[in-house]
Amino acid sequence: MKKTIFTWLMLLGVVLAGKAQENFVGTWRGQLGLGGALKLNLVLHVTMDENGQYACTLDSPDQGAKGIAGQLKVVQPDSIEVSVPLIGASYTGRLKNDVIMGTFVQMGQKFSLDFERSAGAELRRPQTPMPPFPYKTEEVTFANEADGATLAGTLTYPTGYDPTRQETTPIVLMVTGSGLQNRDEELFDHKPFLVIAHALACRGIATLRYDDRSKGKSVGGEVKNATTQHFMRDAAAGVDYLRHAGWKRVGVLGHSEGANIAFMLAAREKADFIVSMAGIGVKGDTALTAQSNRILQLTGTAAQLTTAQYRQQVKQANSPWISYFINYDPAIDMAKTRCPVMAINGSKDCQVIADLNMEGISKALPAGTPRRLATYEGLNHLFQHCETGLPSEYSNIEETLSPQVLEDMAGWILSLP
Numbered sequence: 001m002k003k004t005i006f007t008w009l010m011l012l013g014v015v016l017a018g019k020a021q022e023n024f025v026g027t028w029r030g031q032l033g034l035g036g037a038l039k040l041n042l043v044l045h046v047t048m049d050e051n052g053q054y055a056c057t058l059d060s061p062d063q064g065a066k067g068i069a070g071q072l073k074v075v076q077p078d079s080i081e082v083s084v085p086l087i088g089a090s091y092t093g094r095l096k097n098d099v100i101m102g103t104f105v106q107m108g109q110k111f112s113l114d115f116e117r118s119a120g121a122e123l124r125r126p127q128t129p130m131p132p133f134p135y136k137t138e139e140v141t142f143a144n145e146a147d148g149a150t151l152a153g154t155l156t157y158p159t160g161y162d163p164t165r166q167e168t169t170p171i172v173l174m175v176t177g178s179g180l181q182n183r184d185e186e187l188f189d190h191k192p193f194l195v196i197a198h199a200l201a202c203r204g205i206a207t208l209r210y211d212d213r214s215k216g217k218s219v220g221g222e223v224k225n226a227t228t229q230h231f232m233r234d235a236a237a238g239v240d241y242l243r244h245a246g247w248k249r250v251g252v253l254g255h256s257e258g259a260n261i262a263f264m265l266a267a268r269e270k271a272d273f274i275v276s277m278a279g280i281g282v283k284g285d286t287a288l289t290a291q292s293n294r295i296l297q298l299t300g301t302a303a304q305l306t307t308a309q310y311r312q313q314v315k316q317a318n319s320p321w322i323s324y325f326i327n328y329d330p331a332i333d334m335a336k337t338r339c340p341v342m343a344i345n346g347s348k349d350c351q352v353i354a355d356l357n358m359e360g361i362s363k364a365l366p367a368g369t370p371r372r373l374a375t376y377e378g379l380n381h382l383f384q385h386c387e388t389g390l391p392s393e394y395s396n397i398e399e400t401l402s403p404q405v406l407e408d409m410a411g412w413i414l415s416l417p
Contacts, residue, residue: 023095024080028115032104039392044115061188061395107316123189127400129198135159140208142241144234149221151234153183153210156197161206170249170413171206172275173238175231177256178321180223182216183209185255188395192382195400196253196409203410206247208238227324232261239270251413254279256352256381259343260330267336273416275409276343278352278381281334281360285311285326287352294350298388334364341371342412344405346379348389372412376405 024046031039043059059066080100082091091113093102100115138155158169174193176185184191197207213221213234222230235252242250251273254262259279265271280287289310296303305313314322343361345354354375362373380386383405384397 024100027118028100029118030100030113030115032111032113034111041392041395042113042115043118066186123395124398125189125191125400126398127195128189128191129194133198133201135201136161140241142210142237144213144221144237147213147221147230147233149213149234149237150219151210151213151238152217152219153208153238154197156201156207156209158201158204158206160204166246167248169204169206169247170251170273170416171208171242171247172200172251172253172413173235173242174207174209175235175252175254175258175261176212177254177258177278178325180212180215183211185209187382190382190394190400192255192401196406199406200410200413203414205410205413207253208242210234210238225320227321228257228261228264228328229324231257232264235261236265236268236270239265249273249416251275253277253409257325260328260333263330263333263337266339266341267333269338271339273340273413274337274342275413276341276361277383278345278349279343279357279361280330280352281343281357281362281364282330283326284328287357288314288326290353290356291351294353295390298350298390331360331364334361335366337365337369339369340416341365341369342373342409343371344374344376344383344408346381346383346389347375347377348379348386349381350389351381351391374408376402379405 026046028044028046030042030044032042033039041061043061044056045058046056056071078096079092079094080102082093083089089104089106091102091104093100093113093115098117102113102115104111104113136157138157139152140155141150141152143150161169174183174185174196176193181187184194193209197209200207211218212231213219213226214223221234235254235258239250239252249272252262252265252271253275254260255277256279259276262271262274262276263279266274285307289305289307292310293304296305311326314326341361343358345352345358347354358373358375365371376383378385379402380389380393381391382394383401384394384399385402386393386397
C-alpha cells in the first residue's frame with residue numbers, strides 16, 4: 001500500500017535536464033511538509049561521470065521508491081530547477097551553505113522543501129540473512145506470455161531438501177505489495193521477503209520470490225498502465241511455473257496488494273493455500289479513505305475525508321492503477337476462496353486498518369473455508385514493532401519483521417494436511 005499514500009505523489013519520478021555545477025554532487029535529504037505533522041522523506045542523489053556528465057536518482061523512502069533515474073534539467077551556479085512532468089510538479093531551489101532551499105509545486109499547491117547534504121548513514125538490519133546459508137537457492141525465470149513479461153526470481157529450497165519428496169514439500173510463491181519492487185520487497189534496506197524466505201527454508205518450506213515486471217532482472221510487461229489484474233497474471237505465471245516444475249503443494253503469500261492477488265488466485269483455484277499479510281478486506285475506496293483518515297489523525301490533522309472526497313482527489317492522479325484499485329471489491333474473490341487461508345495484520349497498521357479489513361475478510365470468506373485470522377498487537381504495516389505505525393517510522397526501526405509472525409506463518413503452513 002506504499003503506492004497509495006497521498007496518491008498525488010504515488011507516481012513520483014523526477015526528470016532533471018541540462019548542466020549542473022560540481023557543488024550539487026552528493027546525496028541530499030529533505031522532508032516535504034504535507035500539512036500538520038505529516039512529512040514525506042525524499043533523497044536526491046547527484047553524480048558526475050568521467051566525462052563530466054551529471055546524473056541523478058531520487059528515493060522516496062516512505063513510498064518504497066528507490067533509485068528513480070533522473071536527468072539534470074537546469075542548474076545555475078547557485079540554483080537548480082527540477083521538473084516532474086509525470087505528475088505535473090516542479091521544484092526550484094537555491095544552494096546556500098550545503099542546503100538547497102526551495103519550493104515544490106504541484107497542482108497549484110506550494111510546499112516548502114529544503115534538501116540538506118547528507119553522508120548517508122548506514123542502517124542496521126540485524127535480521128537480514130547472511131551467507132553461507134544452510135540451504136540451496138536457484139536463479140529462475142518464468143514468463144507471463146499474455147503480457148510479454150519475463151519474471152526473474154530466486155527459488156529457495158528448504159534445509160535438507162530431498163528432491164524425492166517434492167510432492168509433499170510445500171512451496172510458497174511470494175507476491176509484493178503495490179509499486180514496483182524487487183524480489184526482496186526491499187524498503188529502507190529492509191528485505192522482508194528475504195527474511196521470510198530464510199525463515200521458511202529453515203523450517204522445511206520452499207519459496208519462490210521474484211522481481212516485479214520491469215524491476216531488477218525482470219523484463220517486459222506494461223508498467224505505466226498496469227493494474228492489479230496485470231500483476232495477478234504475473235503471479236499466476238509463477239504458480240504455473242512451479243506446477244510444471246513438479247511442485248504439488250503450491251501456496252501464495254502476498255503482502256498488501258500482493259495479499260489481494262493471493263485471494264484472486266485462490267478464487268481461480270490456482271493456490272492450495274494462501275497467506276494474506278495486510279490485505280484489504282473491503283472495497284478499495286473504503287480501505288484507502290480509512291488509510292488517509294488514520295494518517296491524518298495520527299499527524300494531528302482534524303479534517304476527515306469522505307469516500308466521495310477521496311475518490312475526487314485521486315482522479316487528479318489520472319492513474320489506471322488507482323482507478324482500478326478504488327473500484328476493486330475483494331469480497332468477490334474471497335467469497336470464491338475454498339483453500340486454507342491465513343490472514344494477518346498489525347494493530348498499528350495505518351495503511352490497511354486492521355479492525356476494518358480483518359472484519360471484512362472474516363465476513364467475506366465462505367463458512368467452510370479453513371482459516372486462521374490474527375491481528376498482532378503493536379505491529380505496523382510491515383509487521384514491525386513500532387510506536388505509532390506511521391510510514392515515517394519504518395526506516396528508524398531495526399527489526400525487519402516480527403519473529404513471532406515468522407514462526408506462526410511457518411507453523412501454520414506445516415500444519416496443513
